[in-house]
Amino acid sequence: MAKGMRDIKREIKSKQSMKQITKAMEMVAASKLRRAQGAATAARPYADKLKEVVASIAAGTKDVKHPMLETRPIKKTGYLVITSDRGLAGGYNANILRKVTQTIQEKHTSTDEYVLFVIGRKGRDYFRRRSMPIVEEVVGLSDAPTFADIKTVATAAVQKFAEGAYDELYLYYNQFVNAITQIPTESRLLPLDEISEGTTVSAYEYEPSPEGVLEVLLPKYAETLIYSAVLDGKASEFGARMTAMGSATKNATKMINQLTLTYNRARQAAITQEISEIVAGANAQS
Amino acid sequence: MSTFLVEIVTPERKVYQETANMVSVTGVEGELGILPNHIPLVTPLRIAPVTIKRDGKVDIVAVNGGFIEVRKDKIVILAESAELAQDINIERAEAAKQRAQQRLAAKQDEVDFRRAEMAMQRAMNRLNVRQKI
Numbered sequence: 001m002a003k004g005m006r007d008i009k010r011e012i013k014s015k016q017s018m019k020q021i022t023k024a025m026e027m028v029a030a031s032k033l034r035r036a037q038g039a040a041t042a043a044r045p046y047a048d049k050l051k052e053v054v055a056s057i058a059a060g061t062k063d064v065k066h067p068m069l070e071t072r073p074i075k076k077t078g079y080l081v082i083t084s085d086r087g088l089a090g091g092y093n094a095n096i097l098r099k100v101t102q103t104i105q106e107k108h109t110s111t112d113e114y115v116l117f118v119i120g121r122k123g124r125d126y127f128r129r130r131s132m133p134i135v136e137e138v139v140g141l142s143d144a145p146t147f148a149d150i151k152t153v154a155t156a157a158v159q160k161f162a163e164g165a166y167d168e169l170y171l172y173y174n175q176f177v178n179a180i181t182q183i184p185t186e187s188r189l190l191p192l193d194e195i196s197e198g199t200t201v202s203a204y205e206y207e208p209s210p211e212g213v214l215e216v217l218l219p220k221y222a223e224t225l226i227y228s229a230v231l232d233g234k235a236s237e238f239g240a241r242m243t244a245m246g247s248a249t250k251n252a253t254k255m256i257n258q259l260t261l262t263y264n265r266a267r268q269a270a271i272t273q274e275i276s277e278i279v280a281g282a283n284a285q286s
Numbered sequence: 287m288s289t290f291l292v293e294i295v296t297p298e299r300k301v302y303q304e305t306a307n308m309v310s311v312t313g314v315e316g317e318l319g320i321l322p323n324h325i326p327l328v329t330p331l332r333i334a335p336v337t338i339k340r341d342g343k344v345d346i347v348a349v350n351g352g353f354i355e356v357r358k359d360k361i362v363i364l365a366e367s368a369e370l371a372q373d374i375n376i377e378r379a380e381a382a383k384q385r386a387q388q389r390l391a392a393k394q395d396e397v398d399f400r401r402a403e404m405a406m407q408r409a410m411n412r413l414n415v416r417q418k419i
Contacts, residue, residue, distance in 0.1 A: 039298070042298060042299045042300070043297050043298065045295050045300060046295045046296060046297045046364060047297075049295060049355070049362055049364055050364060053328060053353075053355055053364075057328070146298060147296070147297040147298060147366055147367070148366075148367070151366070203326065204326045204327060204328045204355075205325055205326060205327045205328070206327075206328050206329065207313060207314070207315050207327065207328070207329035208314065208315055208329075212314075212330075213328055213329065213330060213353070216330040216353060217330075217353065220352075220366075224297060227297050
């Protein structure tokens with residue numbers, strides 16, 4: 001066997017094992033995606049109900065005053081960024097981090113004007129390398145995150161706003177549309193926008209008082225919004241990984257085909273050459 | 287006997303959904319027994335067991351805070367976590383209780399102390415509920 005042929009053979013083998021890995025990752029991501037979507041759907045009733053009650057309090061009582069509903073002059077901004085722990089998910093992390101960095105560069109001139117909350121190792125490492133101010137971080141989140149997993153960061157983000165550490169809080173995450181489409185989304189979490197839905201609200205009694213109930217509910221509501229964003233982010237991550245690994249598998253197949261063709265050609269050339277050498281040798285003898 | 291629908295919902299899933307005759311909860315202002323056709327009411331809850339009576343049976347659920355929304359024919363309890371009595375893991379609850387006790391004894395700053403206190407309440411609540419069945 002000629003030397004070139006052996007190299008080609010080795011390359012085919014390495015592409016093949018790579019293809020096996022990407023194929024396996026694709027399938028794993030697909031099954032996890034289904035579960036993540038299920039979790040996102042299961043979380044919806046809670047969020048919907050909270051929203052309904054908060055909206056009905058806001059509609060039923062006039063002049064509710066709560067720090068979380070008030071717009072203050074903006075001196076400092078908080079950003080909560082949701083990324084993944086692991087890579088190999090296509091543009092999942094890059095897209096969201098680019099969006100955040102762009103916004104920060106446009107809006108702020110110094111690191112004193114904003115703070116960051118990060119979920120996911122990728123985002124944490126990224127901001128750390130740029131020595132941007134991270135207040136709170138969560139890494140090593142499971143594939144099916146529970147509310148308790150993100151409670152600390154959610155509570156901290158909401159509480160710091162209430163204390164006046166910053167005057168607005170933005171949420172950055174990948175919104176899940178379907179397995180191949182995830183949109184990097186920015187949404188303003190705090191102060192809460194007017195939650196007004198023209199539904200027929202029943203007149204509730206509030207115990208101890210509308211303000212007292214609101215006091216308990218609003219932070220919970222904000223935390224729930226963060227939680228559903230995390231679940232959405234998880235679903236997006238698996239979707240992105242599935243698509244990325246799917247196309248990696250496709251590319252590997254293509255390369256293997258190309259290499260096999262080259263290999264066969266080289267093999268054929270070697271055989272032809274051998275035959276012509278033999279024939280030439282025979283001719284010379286006779 | 288008149289009935290109403292009782293739902294207990296957490297961020298992760300719907301924990302409980304049954305038709306019941308009576309519900310008793312512990313609100314921030316005190317204990318509440320709720321029968322069908324109660325006036326619409328919203329109130330935050332304490333970390334305490336919720337008792338649901340239906341057809342002579344009694345269900346007890348460990349509810350961790352949250353709040354209750356009462357309507358004429360439906361009750362919704364929203365909590366960060368809730369477990370049916372039979373789903374409670376005693377060993378975990380005991381371990382949590384002990385952890386909380388240690389933290390309380392260590393006397394750290396105020397935030398940690400409050401957190402330990404809450405954890406203690408949750409653990410006690412779970413153990414209480416578990417012992418009732």
